[in-house]
Amino acid sequence: MTTETPVTTASAPYTGARLLTETVVALSERAPAIVAAAAEEMREIRLGLHFHDGSKATMSARYSRLLVEPGVVGEPDVEVAFDDRAMNLVFDAQRPPVEQVLPQSLDVRGPRDRVLAVWRAFVLLSQRASGLRFVQQLWRDYREQVPRLWGTTAGGPAPRHSPHGDEPTGWHAVDFLANRQPLEPGDQPTIGGTAIAAPRLLWDGRRSTGWWELRPVTDADLVQTMTACRARANQEIDRLLPDREPKEDLYDLMRSYPTRQGKGLRPTLVFAACAAFGEKPENAVRAAAALELFHNGFLVHDDIADESTHRRGLPTMNAEFGNGLAVNTGDGLNLLAVDAVLANLENLGLARTLGLIQEAMHMCRESIEGQAMELGWIHRRVVPSRDEDYFTMSTKKTGWYTCITPCRMGAVCAGVTDPAVLGRFDEAFRLIGIAFQIQDDILNLVGDEALYGKETLGDLLEGKRTVMLIHLFRHADQRERQRLGALLHRPRADKSQDDADELLAAMRRHGSIDYATELADRLAAEGIARFERDLSIIPENEGKAVLRQIAHYVTTRPL
Structure with missing residues (x-):
């Protein structure tokens, strides 16, 4: 084992791999319980990630840590390839998870049980991390640096994607986060004045919960x-x-x-x-x-x-x-x-x-x-x-x-x-x-x-x-x-x-x-x-x- 930990630098190019690394590093410092919960789902799985900009990363879990290494290291248990449309939906709290798998957009390979475990880990990360301001800021900064890669910038209505990939893609997730107002205790998040609740799974492969059971807000910076x-x-x-x-x-x-x-x-x-x-x-x-x-x-x-x-x-x-x-x-x-x-x-x-x-x-x-x-x-x-x-x-x-x-x-x-x-x-x-x-x-x-x-x-x-x-x-x-x-x-x-x-x-x-x-x-x-x-x-x-x-x-x- 090594005690070395991957670090990011401001001079590194803005890529999907860098965004993943900075998100995991920030969560490890500021919301470690989220990282620990995702690591519990990942367990011994090695995940290889390929991003539309050509960058690659390997993510694995060790105890309650998530470790991100540059490039695809060894033989991953599960591999995921994102194109720009899939990247736009990673942290999209407005859409059910099934809509995140788009035709010819997200390629996932690996044994079924391990693919499901990785999917649960990422759904957990997206649901619990997207409401934290430091994560929102990371993604906003990233989008501002690379608008040419990920579609239109914030300010106007986000264009809808075409199932055939013919139309331009908007940054749906960050548009949502940028317009989300800080909450006072007891407030409920809204979109366009309509009350919403963060999505959550009723079945995670091991246990189920009733839809009427509200999960308490537990994460803070x-x-x-x-x-x-x-x-x-x-x-x-x-x-x-x-x-x-x-x-x-x-x-x-x-x-x-x-x-x-x-x-x-x-x-x-x-x-x-x-x-x-x-x-x-x-x-x-x-x-x-x-x-x-x-x-x-x-x-x-x-x-x-x-x-x-x-x-x-x-x-x-x-x-x-x-x-x-x-x-x-x-x-x-x-x-x-x-x-x-x-x-x-x-x-x-x-x-x-x-x-x-x-x-x-x-x-x-x-x-x-x-x-x-x-x-x-x-x-x-x-x-x-x-x-x-x-x-x-x-x-x-x-x-x-x-x-x-x-x-x-x-x-x-x-x-x-x-x-x-x-x-x-x-x-x-x-x-x-x-x-x-x-x-x-x-x-x-x-x-x-x-x-x-x-x-x-x-x-x-x-x-x-x-x-x-x-x-x-x-x-x-x-x-x-x-x-x-x-x-x-x-x-x-x-x-x-x-x-x-x-x-x-x-x-x-x-x-x-x-x-x-x-x-x-x-x-x-x-x-x-x-x-x-x-x-x-x-x-x-x-x-x-x-x-x-x-x-x-x-x-x-x-x-």
């Missing part, structure tokens, strides 16, 4: 959602920070890490869990702010312990201001986090606030124990032999405050205090949290520093005990372990980039990165299965949908 949740939490942090001296050496520094552009994962989980249990997300804003403050306090102290030099693309606080001010700032962030939890008394009452205090204290204890495990291994020059040791450390150090506690605190904000109900988050998000951390560790080795936000190979320079390192030391012979151990156990100040490169080369040689990628995929898939089973007690709603998107985000983000 996850990037947009996390950005909004992060901004709301940061706004509350600004409100909580005291406006007094010493600003320059304390309160301004306390603003530094929260304002750096993290993902917004924790506040989004808090808001979503609160909404999933039927309460207004605003009820969870102070809990979300508290978690971000705890998180950033931990980061400041973690960077000191690891002697890190960069965090989210900027110098760490210890590198820029020295250990003294950094320690004090981390202490201040943790103190303000406690203040933020207690501030819930006035709007949530005593019972829920006590529940939040209990969750926060448990999270802090787990995080400190996990940090002690990792620092202890480094101090004693020990590399654990079992992946399970890493799982325990990772769950304690980051899993609780990154995944599990945000969900539990969001539920408490909604009035849930039953330990049995709160515990339903634990196993699903334990597995998802481990997978997420393994992927972060992989990104530190092979990711783009500008996107990852920490110095590349920083984990090797710091001597972090990752799954890749554990796997390497399990499979290296005694002589190689002695050499690698001598490099690993040097103090951070004495390690060079060449030392880190040698450790990385050994990991590649022994397949440690590929092993970790496979392991993360498997753990994430297990976590998603537990999510669907354990959280079936929560009715389908927008809050639960966001939780599901985040669960799938772990399995679809590129490595």
Whole structure:
């Protein structure tokens, strides 16, 4: 297996293959649950696609990911050839699926069961993705660049196609999307003033549903959602920070890490869990702010312990201001986090606030124990032999405050205090949290520093005990372990980039990165299965949908 992921560039020619690739990449980042559902239909099928402009692509599924490669690779299980008329109808929500197969327009080859599986995957993608604005924008941009290939531009009535292909073809799908108005909650989409509903299949080959059963709206732009949740939490942090001296050496520094552009994962989980249990997300804003403050306090102290030099693309606080001010700032962030939890008394009452205090204290204890495990291994020059040791450390150090506690605190904000109900988050998000951390560790080795936000190979320079390192030391012979151990156990100040490169080369040689990628995929898939089973007690709603998107985000983000 390779950890490389196809990427697109602005300089690449506008083709059908490029449009497919950019759509899948965007959906993987912004609506991963849609990609996961399509991947479930595709399973082990390799799909070869031929477009009217001469471009080709191969699409396949791996766990919950859709992978697109340029050209037709190997022997596909199913092949599809689109001409311009077929392309125009790919995302057309106005026409029943049978009308998408036009005479001499769409050529499909392959075993019947696999053709049907591919058809279900594409119908699912078209029905769920066409209403998302970032997909609409991709297709609008594409159409504007290549009107000569795909017929008339928007602005007038779309010409009807001829079954014989004699008449010009309009871009029916994008005309529909361009005229579609953003919906307010509770609104129904319309065309020309007539109410419509998105098409859906009553039979997908495995199960059927009655036409009277309305499917809830569940998909949203996850990037947009996390950005909004992060901004709301940061706004509350600004409100909580005291406006007094010493600003320059304390309160301004306390603003530094929260304002750096993290993902917004924790506040989004808090808001979503609160909404999933039927309460207004605003009820969870102070809990979300508290978690971000705890998180950033931990980061400041973690960077000191690891002697890190960069965090989210900027110098760490210890590198820029020295250990003294950094320690004090981390202490201040943790103190303000406690203040933020207690501030819930006035709007949530005593019972829920006590529940939040209990969750926060448990999270802090787990995080400190996990940090002690990792620092202890480094101090004693020990590399654990079992992946399970890493799982325990990772769950304690980051899993609780990154995944599990945000969900539990969001539920408490909604009035849930039953330990049995709160515990339903634990196993699903334990597995998802481990997978997420393994992927972060992989990104530190092979990711783009500008996107990852920490110095590349920083984990090797710091001597972090990752799954890749554990796997390497399990499979290296005694002589190689002695050499690698001598490099690993040097103090951070004495390690060079060449030392880190040698450790990385050994990991590649022994397949440690590929092993970790496979392991993360498997753990994430297990976590998603537990999510669907354990959280079936929560009715389908927008809050639960966001939780599901985040669960799938772990399995679809590129490595």
